[in-house]
Amino acid sequence: MTWLRxxxxxxxxxxxxxxxxxxxxxxxxxxxxxFARIVYHYQVIxxxxxxxxxxxxxxxxxxxxxxxxxxxLLIAGVWRREAAAVVSxxxxxxxxxxxxxxxxxxxxxxxxxxxxxGAGRQAGLWLLxxxxxxLAVGIFLAAAPTRANPMRVETPEGALTAPLGxx
Amino acid sequence: MPLAWRRVIAIPVAGLVLGLAWNAWSGxxxxxxxxxxxREGDAIEEIEVQEARAxxxxxxxxxxxxxxxxxxxxxxxxxxxxxxDDFDRAFASIEDRLRSHFDIIVYxxxxxxxxxxxxxxxxxGQRIRAAVLHEGWPAWTDAxxxxxxGPQP
Numbered sequence: 001m002t003w004l005r006x007x008x009x010x011x012x013x014x015x016x017x018x019x020x021x022x023x024x025x026x027x028x029x030x031x032x033x034x035f036a037r038i039v040y041h042y043q044v045i046x047x048x049x050x051x052x053x054x055x056x057x058x059x060x061x062x063x064x065x066x067x068x069x070x071x072x073l074l075i076a077g078v079w080r081r082e083a084a085a086v087v088s089x090x091x092x093x094x095x096x097x098x099x100x101x102x103x104x105x106x107x108x109x110x111x112x113x114x115x116x117x118g119a120g121r122q123a124g125l126w127l128l129x130x131x132x133x134x135l136a137v138g139i140f141l142a143a144a145p146t147r148a149n150p151m152r153v154e155t156p157e158g159a160l161t162a163p164l165g166x167x
Numbered sequence: 168m169p170l171a172w173r174r175v176i177a178i179p180v181a182g183l184v185l186g187l188a189w190n191a192w193s194g195x196x197x198x199x200x201x202x203x204x205x206r207e208g209d210a211i212e213e214i215e216v217q218e219a220r221a222x223x224x225x226x227x228x229x230x231x232x233x234x235x236x237x238x239x240x241x242x243x244x245x246x247x248x249x250x251x252d253d254f255d256r257a258f259a260s261i262e263d264r265l266r267s268h269f270d271i272i273v274y275x276x277x278x279x280x281x282x283x284x285x286x287x288x289x290x291x292g293q294r295i296r297a298a299v300l301h302e303g304w305p306a307w308t309d310a311x312x313x314x315x316x317g318p319q320p
Contacts, residue, residue: 029189030195031195032189032190032195032196032197033195033197033203033206036197036203037203037204037281040203040204040278040279040281041279041281042279043278043279046278047202047278047279048278049278049302052200053199053200053201053202053203054199054200057197057198057199057200057201057203058183058186058187058199060197060203061186061187061189061190061196061197061199062179062182062183062186062187063182063186064182064186065181065182065183065185065186065189066178066179066181066182066183066186067182068182068185069178069181069182069185070178070182073178079171079174079178081170082170082171082174082175082178083178085170085175086175086178086179089175106279142170145168
């Protein structure tokens with residue numbers, strides 16, 4: 001299964017995952033109040049009598065930009081594994097939020113995944129499946145470093161030396 | 168090679184900082200302490216449950232914006248059903264009573280529920296003023312006020 005550690009596979013997967021997250025962030029960034037209303041519908045982080053409105057509003061403001069930053073890093077290939085870890089954590093949060101809404105029988109017409117206007121995509125079982133698939137890609141990118149260039153080995157000092165032709 | 172956890176933390180922190188900055192300066196932001204169900208241009212009054220009870224005793228009309236099944240299970244005594252998902256039909260059947268009341272209160276299922284704001288907005292479009300009961304049905308039951316079961320008001 002060495003192909004699983006091929007640098008090109010990781011690069012392609014990171015660009016794909018990054019593009020999904022960057023695209024997902026755009027309308028939420030453009031329409032924060034619309035996204036805040038969707039966050040309210042989930043009833044996970046408020047608003048409630050105990051929490052008030054601030055946590056849900058701050059989440060609605062910060063989440064899209066986190067998606068955008070992580071998405072851009074994945075596309076650019078900078079901090080790739082860490083950005084994949086952040087995306088994975090976000091997806092775990094989404095799975096918990098959607099799962100708990102389904103469990104509590106909360107009917108969420110628009111999951112707030114890619115659009116924040118109108119009906120959008122229903123928060124249902126298929127959304128959980130889709131999130132889990134993206135999560136698999138995220139964990140794969142976060143966990144597995146790419147195979148080191150087979151023509152090189154890393155010395156303990158971190159300097160690169162060529163093993164071939166070496167006695 | 169382990170993950171650089173500082174970077175993992177730095178990414179959402181950057182998201183938070185960028186988000187707050189965008190919210191403050193883009194002109195598209197929302198009031199962080201405010202209720203996003205209340206939209207710009209809305210003139211919807213939100214009242215607490217004690218105020219709602221006091222107004223009812225003075226003859227205010229109460230409307231239930233939840234889906235009809237919820238109303239039939241249990242509702243505020245005297246409330247009329249005006250479900251947001253069936254607004255036009257329900258409105259037509261009670262329009263006369265709505266236009267003969269000056270004090271109208273709408274409620275729905277609480278914090279995560281937008282139906283009472285939507286109904287109040289639609290009523291405003293018909294030139295009927297209605298206040299929204301803050302925290303809706305849970306506030307009413309938590310206060311220990313009476314409820315009525317079945318389809319009759």
